[in-house]
Amino acid sequence: MDIQTLTFIIVGLTFALYIGIAIWSRAGSTNDFYVAGGGVHPIANGMATAADWMSAATYISMAGIIAFAGYDGSVYLMGWTGGYVLLAMCLAPYLRKFGKFTVPDFIGDRYYSQTARTIAVLCAILVSFTYIAGQMRGVGVVFSRFLEVDIATGVIIGMVIVFFYTVLGGMKGITYTQVAQYCVLMFAYIVPAVFLSLLMTGHILPQTGFGGTVSDGSGQFLLERLDGLSTQLGFAEYTEGVRSKVDVFFITAALMVGTAGLPHVIVRFFTVPKVRDARRSAFWALAFIAVVYLTAPTIAAFGKMNMINTVNGPDLQGVEYDNAPSWIKNWEKTGLITWEDKNDDGRMFYSGDERNEMTIDRDIMVLANPEIGDLPAWVVALVAAGGVAAALSTSAGLLLVISTSVSHDLLKRNLMPNITDKQELMYARLAAAVAILISGYFGVYPPGFVAQVVAFAFGLAASSFFPAIILGIFNKRMNSKGAIAGMIVGIVFTFSYIVFFKFISPELNNPEYWLFGISPEGIGTLGMIFNFVVALIVHKMTGDAPQDIQDLVESIRYPKGAGEATDH
Amino acid sequence: MAFKNEDDAKAYWKENLSLMLKLLVVWFVVSYGFGILLVDVLNEIRFFGFKLGFWFAQQGSIITFIVLIFLYVRGMAKLDNKYEVHED
Numbered sequence: 180m181d182i183q184t185l186t187f188i189i190v191g192l193t194f195a196l197y198i199g200i201a202i203w204s205r206a207g208s209t210n211d212f213y214v215a216g217g218g219v220h221p222i223a224n225g226m227a228t229a230a231d232w233m234s235a236a237t238y239i240s241m242a243g244i245i246a247f248a249g250y251d252g253s254v255y256l257m258g259w260t261g262g263y264v265l266l267a268m269c270l271a272p273y274l275r276k277f278g279k280f281t282v283p284d285f286i287g288d289r290y291y292s293q294t295a296r297t298i299a300v301l302c303a304i305l306v307s308f309t310y311i312a313g314q315m316r317g318v319g320v321v322f323s324r325f326l327e328v329d330i331a332t333g334v335i336i337g338m339v340i341v342f343f344y345t346v347l348g349g350m351k352g353i354t355y356t357q358v359a360q361y362c363v364l365m366f367a368y369i370v371p372a373v374f375l376s377l378l379m380t381g382h383i384l385p386q387t388g389f390g391g392t393v394s395d396g397s398g399q400f401l402l403e404r405l406d407g408l409s410t411q412l413g414f415a416e417y418t419e420g421v422r423s424k425v426d427v428f429f430i431t432a433a434l435m436v437g438t439a440g441l442p443h444v445i446v447r448f449f450t451v452p453k454v455r456d457a458r459r460s461a462f463w464a465l466a467f468i469a470v471v472y473l474t475a476p477t478i479a480a481f482g483k484m485n486m487i488n489t490v491n492g493p494d495l496q497g498v499e500y501d502n503a504p505s506w507i508k509n510w511e512k513t514g515l516i517t518w519e520d521k522n523d524d525g526r527m528f529y530s531g532d533e534r535n536e537m538t539i540d541r542d543i544m545v546l547a548n549p550e551i552g553d554l555p556a557w558v559v560a561l562v563a564a565g566g567v568a569a570a571l572s573t574s575a576g577l578l579l580v581i582s583t584s585v586s587h588d589l590l591k592r593n594l595m596p597n598i599t600d601k602q603e604l605m606y607a608r609l610a611a612a613v614a615i616l617i618s619g620y621f622g623v624y625p626p627g628f629v630a631q632v633v634a635f636a637f638g639l640a641a642s643s644f645f646p647a648i649i650l651g652i653f654n655k656r657m658n659s660k661g662a663i664a665g666m667i668v669g670i671v672f673t674f675s676y677i678v679f680f681k682f683i684s685p686e687l688n689n690p691e692y693w694l695f696g697i698s699p700e701g702i703g704t705l706g707m708i709f710n711f712v713v714a715l716i717v718h719k720m721t722g723d724a725p726q727d728i729q730d731l732v733e734s735i736r737y738p739k740g741a742g743e744a745t746d747h
Numbered sequence: 748m749a750f751k752n753e754d755d756a757k758a759y760w761k762e763n764l765s766l767m768l769k770l771l772v773v774w775f776v777v778s779y780g781f782g783i784l785l786v787d788v789l790n791e792i793r794f795f796g797f798k799l800g801f802w803f804a805q806q807g808s809i810i811t812f813i814v815l816i817f818l819y820v821r822g823m824a825k826l827d828n829k830y831e832v833h834e835d
Contacts, residue, residue, distance in 0.1 A: 245805075250786075253804035257778045260809045264774045267816045268767045272823070386806065390796035400796030418790070418801040427783050453834045458823060462816040469809050476805040736760055737832040739749040 183327070185560040193564050194340060196359055197571070201344030201352045209604050212349030213280045213583055214449045219354055221456045225463025227357035228447045230364065232259075232468055234310075235317025235570035238364060243544030245479035246486075249409070250420040252479065254427055258434025260465060260472050265439040267461030271448040273652045275457035276735040280449060281580075282442045282644060283588040289651040290659040291728055293593065298666055300588045302643045303442045304581060308618070310443075310636040311577040314570055315622025321546075321566040334622035337571065342615050345575050345582075346608045350450060353575045360568040365470055367565025371549045371558055372474045375481040378552060385477035405484055411495065412487070413532030417480070423690065429701030436707055437637030440645035443580045454738035482544045485551045490529040490537060497526030497536075506550035515540035574618065582611035635677055638699075642669035642706025650714055655732035656723040657714065665714030673706035749832050759830045766822045770815045778808040 219227070237259070245252030277285055283303055287296025315334055322333025344352045372385040380401055382388030393401050405417045415421050422430075438444060447464070448457045490507070492498045500518065507527075510516040517538045518527050529537040546566065549558045586607035591598060598606070643666050650657040650665075680688040680699045690696050697705060723729070734740075750756040781789055782804035789800035797806075827833035 250801055250804060253782060253801075256805055257782055257808050260812050261774065261778050264771070264812050264815055268770065268819050387795075389806075390794070390802070392796065402796055402798075402801075418798050420786075424783060428779060431779070431783065455820075455824060455827070455834060458816075458820045462813070462820050465816055466813055469813055472809055473806060733756070736763070737749055737756075737830070738827055738834050739832040740834075 182556045182559050185556050186563050189557070189560045189564045190567055193359075193363055193568060197340065197356045198343060200356045200359060201348045204348050204351045204355045209587070209600050209607065211351045212604055212607055213579075213587065214350055214446070218452055219450045221451055221459040222463050223354065223358050224447060224451050224456075224460045225465075226361040226467050227354045228444065228460065228464035229467035229471075230357035230361035230568070230572040231353075231443060231447065231576035232464070232573070233364065233471060233569055234573035235314055235321065235566060237471070238368065238566055238569035239317060239321070239545055240542050241545075242475045242478040242482065242548075243541035245476055246483040246544050247541045248420075249415065249417040251422045251427065252476070253420075254430045254434065256472055256476060258431045259438060260468060261431070262435040262438025263461055263465040263468070265435060266444070266448075267458060267465075269652070270439055270445065270648055271457045271461050272454045272738070273735045274445060274648070275448050275451065276454050276738060278449075280446075281583050281588055282445050282648070283584065284592070285651065286644075286647055286662070287588075287592065289728065289731070290647075290662045291725070292659040292663065295647075295659055295663050295666075296588065296592065298663065299644070299647075300584050300593075302639065302666070302670060303584045303588075306441065306636050306640050306643075307443060307577045307580045307584075308614075309639070310441075311574055311581075311614075311618045312621035314574040314577065315618045318567065318570040318574065319622050321563060321570060331623045334619055337567075337574070337622070338615050338619040341571055341574050341578065342612065345578050345615070346611050349607070350446075350579055353572075353579055354450060356575070357572045360572040361467060364565040364568040364572075365467070367561045367568075368471050368478075368545075369474055370561060371552065371554055372478050372481070374554050374558065375485070375548065375552045376477065379481055379484065385481070386473055389477040389480055401480065401484065405480060408484070408487055408495075409531075412491075412530035413534070414530070417483070423696050425696045426690070426693075426698050426701055429697045429704045431701075433641050433701045433703035433707075434637055436641040436645050437639075437703055440640035440643070440648070441636070442584075442640075442644070443576045445644075446580060446583070478545065478548060482548050482551065485548075486539070486544075487529060489551060490527050497524070497528040499526050501525070503527060504551070506547050509550065510543055510547055515543045578611050578614050578618070581614040582607045585610035585614075638673045638677060638703025638706065639670060641703035642673040642710055646707055646710040646714060650711070652732065652735065654718075655729045657718055658721055658724040660721045661714040661716075661718030664717040665710040668713045669706045669710030672709055673703050676702045676706075750830060755830055759826065759832065762826055763823070766819065766826070770819055774812065774815055777803065777811045782808050 241255055244255065274285060279285060279288065283296050283299035286299040287293065315337065318337035319330040319334040322328060322336055344356050373383060376382050376385040376388035379394060380388035380391040381394045382391045389401065391401060393399050393404050402418055409415065409417045420427065448460060451457050451460050489504050490498060500520070507516055519536050521536050527536055528534055529539070546562060549562055586603055590606055591603050646669065647662045647666050650662060677699045688699065694705070750759065781800065786800035786804060789803065790798040792799040794802050
């Protein structure tokens with residue numbers, strides 16, 4: 180069977196599975212819709228969180244970014260996993276004990292203020308929309324590449340599927356489809372890595388193969404070989420970085436804290452029955468995420484080495500274009516690889532200096548890896564199904580946050596407090612449907628900045644939610660004025676810095692002009708610090724929170740008496 | 748009040764914070780310390796085929812994070828039982 184047919188079969192089977200689960204787990208109440216009835220097992224919740232977390236960007240791009248950035252790519256590995264330590268210890272158990280549906284719910288009630296709630300709702304919608312625009316695009320890219328339809332058709336297929344199980348199933352439907360999606364995407368991610376590891380180092384575990392010796396009998400370590408090749412070809416050494424230490428530090432921190440502040444991740448911990456389950460759930464989530472994150476750097480190293488070898492040949496003289504492996508020609512059609520014969524010798528050459536003749540888009544690394552490594556056709560099809568699973572699961576989680584923010588935080592708690600549970604559920608479904616249409620539009624007509632929005636979402640979450648929640652739990656006297664001032668300063672500063680360097684004056688976007696040498700990707704960390712400082716100063720000047728709020732904070736600090744997540 | 752008395756409530760919170768801070772110190776040292784600030788020093792050391800600093804940045808820190816959360820879950824369960832503030 181050829182790759183195309185296999186891809187249709189495997190992707191089709193996974194779709195049938197997701198829709199089947201959606202029908203089986205329809206939501207009957209707002210409680211089902213928002214937090215899956217609060218009855219999800221911690222292991223299932225951990226898997227769902229992992230699928231929710233790993234987006235099309237993680238699945239498709241991360242290994243590619245590491246392959247091209249080497250050590251500097253570590254910021255994503257540490258940043259997107261380390262945040263779970265903060266979540267598990269500083270946020271999840273307390274928010275679960277608090278027992279409401281959403282992050283704006285916590286901020287609004289803890290800071291006894293509609294203003295604080297409204298700011299939080301706006302931040303949540305802003306963060307989620309910036310994040311989702313890129314996801315729909317990811318769905319479109321994967322569909323168009325592997326199902327050979329154009330991107331718009333790909334996005335529409337994706338929209339229909341997500342619409343079906345988000346609108347029907349709410350959190351309940353999403354959670355159980357995400358469990359299935361995690362299994363698909365993890366399997367699809369690991370299989371090629373195991374194949375490549377066996378092929379290149381003889382180790383079955385990619386994580387040990389990564390530190391093993393190359394299996395050509397030379398006894399040289401893989402990473403040593405890669406460092407050597409990189410230097411010879413005019414790249415920076417693979418295991419050394421080029422970014423400044425300050426910047427690496429701040430980017431890692433922004434990603435970690437941003438993770439802990441993202442509303443679609445936090446809301447996950449409202450779906451388990453108990454506080455102890457919220458802690459366990461954070462453990463399982465990280466364990467499941469780590470399976471993929473510990474594999475990504477190995478795929479990066481294997482892929483980079485394979486790529487250099489197949490383009491430049493074993494003798495580093497370049498391979499004749501007429502004998503180029505088929506993956507190069509396949510991907511040339513998509514425009515993601517180009518070859519320009521600068522020295523007219525008919526041979527391709529890939530390097531980091533003026534000899535370079537290849538332009539290779541880093542996004543193809545994961546998708547092309549099975550072809551580069553000459554793996555069986557079913558592996559290629561599996562990778563496509565994994566990419567679709569990653570994109571769908573994250574989109575669904577984000578859509579839910581948007582629809583909850585609108586129906587619950589904005590309508591029920593602000594504008595229309597008298598609507599019934601049934602009406603609220605209807606509005607939630609309506610909001611989800613509208614949000615899908617809007618994000619679909621962004622998928623087909625992407626705004627020019629899709630690639631940069633991820634940094635945006637993390638920086639904004641880090642500088643707005645995280646300090647307000649931490650202070651709300653660990654400083655019981657913190658008052659509403661301090662929290663509001665902090666959130667506003669944090670988000671305005673971060674937003675302006677990113678907009679300035681990314682959109683207004685992109686020509687100044689280099690270390691010379693950055694504040695303290697911090698790039699826009701890492702600026703959320705500084706925004707977070709400002710948020711903390713401003714909140715503490717304003718609190719000092721305006722007095723403590725009322726006694727009943729302090730008692731409320733006391734009561735979320737121990738597990739006993741936690742009920743299901745409820746409305747009031 | 749779920750605690751037997753005011754002192755218990757204070758002691759529980761104090762022990763909770765101290766466990767959390769200890770684990771967060773390890774979290775910081777392994778990721779920001781070994782993986783970023785001290786990476787050049789540690790890269791002088793070989794760990795199988797890895798430079799040690801590089802290994803911490805791309806593998807070791809993630810493994811450490813999992814262990815830390817595991818220890819936290821276990822430590823807090825013990826603490827909840829000790830002060831009888833666990834659920835059910």
